[in-house]
Amino acid sequence: MAPGDVEEDQFRADALAFLEATLPKKGVRTDSTSNGVTRARAYQACLAEAGFAGITWPIQYGGRGLPGFFQRIFDTAARGFQLPPRSLEIGLGMCGPTILAHGSEEQKHAFIPPLLRGEHVWCELFSEPGAGSDLAGVQTRAVRDGDTWVLDGQKVWTSGAQHSDFAACLARTDPDRPKRQGITMLIVDMRTAGISVRPLRQMTGDAHFNEVFLDGVRVPVENAVGDTNGGWRVARTMLAFERQALSGMGSGGGGKGGFNALVALAQARHLTAHPGVRQQLADLRIRQMVLRYLAEFEAAKRRSGTSMGGEASLLKLAMARLVQDTADVAVGLAGMGAAAWDSSDIQGGRWCAQLLSAQSASIGGGTNEIVRNVIAEQVLGLPREEEGDIIAPVASDARRHGS
Numbered sequence: 001m002a003p004g005d006v007e008e009d010q011f012r013a014d015a016l017a018f019l020e021a022t023l024p025k026k027g028v029r030t031d032s033t034s035n036g037v038t039r040a041r042a043y044q045a046c047l048a049e050a051g052f053a054g055i056t057w058p059i060q061y062g063g064r065g066l067p068g069f070f071q072r073i074f075d076t077a078a079r080g081f082q083l084p085p086r087s088l089e090i091g092l093g094m095c096g097p098t099i100l101a102h103g104s105e106e107q108k109h110a111f112i113p114p115l116l117r118g119e120h121v122w123c124e125l126f127s128e129p130g131a132g133s134d135l136a137g138v139q140t141r142a143v144r145d146g147d148t149w150v151l152d153g154q155k156v157w158t159s160g161a162q163h164s165d166f167a168a169c170l171a172r173t174d175p176d177r178p179k180r181q182g183i184t185m186l187i188v189d190m191r192t193a194g195i196s197v198r199p200l201r202q203m204t205g206d207a208h209f210n211e212v213f214l215d216g217v218r219v220p221v222e223n224a225v226g227d228t229n230g231g232w233r234v235a236r237t238m239l240a241f242e243r244q245a246l247s248g249m250g251s252g253g254g255g256k257g258g259f260n261a262l263v264a265l266a267q268a269r270h271l272t273a274h275p276g277v278r279q280q281l282a283d284l285r286i287r288q289m290v291l292r293y294l295a296e297f298e299a300a301k302r303r304s305g306t307s308m309g310g311e312a313s314l315l316k317l318a319m320a321r322l323v324q325d326t327a328d329v330a331v332g333l334a335g336m337g338a339a340a341w342d343s344s345d346i347q348g349g350r351w352c353a354q355l356l357s358a359q360s361a362s363i364g365g366g367t368n369e370i371v372r373n374v375i376a377e378q379v380l381g382l383p384r385e386e387e388g389d390i391i392a393p394v395a396s397d398a399r400r401h402g403s
């Protein structure tokens, strides 16, 4: 069916029928034992099979080619259901859109359809021990050898690397140029010889991200996204997609489901009549809803090509503050129960885990300070921050295996 022939009411009815057949409704208890990545892949395969993957993505790469409001219809319908974890978000929300924006035709045909079918999980090999906020200072080297680039270096904080099939990797391809002009983005097959992935244990007990060591890793030259040494432009596109994807995740603070759990907690602790508590809850809910609508608005602008880029940073900053304020309110409501809970209480560890993980919201995808700099420069038009253009030479002990 051509995109123009898709009728809105029929699409909504089909989406609801699909969701009812595939997912449990919110509030229904489930006993799923499979891990989040497996569930996310299986759900994505079902979406693709039913024609709901890549609703707005180009038809020639496996998408549906529909206008943005069809995605909103689907997302609105999906709010009533228990979606699997967003384990494919780095691929679907960041790497895929970046390849669509800057990749070659061959790359789009090779990587977008399997991504939409849930066959490939992607990760982002950007940050390094000496290059986080100062990302343009990446020192992972890519040296040309015939038809391949040979990668050597270390990445860190790589979310989901242990489950990933492919990565978008920033590497220095010309160390003699100013730092932003000597970087290339490469698509790396994570099963290539020379890659070792070491999970990092967080204070929550999870191992969400990893150190990744690249030791003589060979990458075909045709896997460069955009021009050789033009990777900074590509990286900036991906960072904007990342900030947008992060701000859209559950609208900060766990979305409506998370908010309902907070209200239930206040009720259980007999605090709902307290004016201060009522104000805190109202404030969180208003900010959640404003953030959700702004994230939808920004997504629509990006799809129509009218986004300026920097606005995604506003959303990301608002999301980080909301996540942390939500965790503070939750711990205040739970009282001592947030630190020590009865083993029979299935909600028991929830508030503690929320408090511990909330700290990462103001770091991942760019720290609050860096995001404020981006807003100052790209949204408010203030002068650029002064900084050096030279990269420091790679120290001999820069590759701290396992330390």
Ligand SMILES: Cc1cc2nc3c(=O)[nH]c(=O)nc-3n(C[C@H](O)[C@H](O)[C@H](O)COP(=O)(O)OP(=O)(O)OC[C@H]3O[C@@H](n4cnc5c(N)ncnc54)[C@H](O)[C@@H]3O)c2cc1C
Residues within 6 Å of the ligand: 123, 124, 125, 126, 127, 128, 129, 131, 132, 133, 134, 156, 157, 158, 159, 160, 209, 360, 361, 363, 364, 365, 366, 367, 368, 369, 370, 373, 385
């Ligand atoms: C949950 C999570 C997931 C992540 N996933 C990934 C991933 O998948 N892939 C990936 O590549 N990276 C990932 N990261 C890494 C993340 O992008 C970096 O941690 C982040 O960019 C900050 O870099 P850094 O940790 O090196 O801190 P640094 O850059 O060392 O910063 C330290 C402090 O200095 C401040 N600072 C630095 N420069 C300035 C400045 N110019 N002005 C004002 N303040 C400044 C920072 O704001 C910060 O407070 C993840 C991080 C988290 C928390």
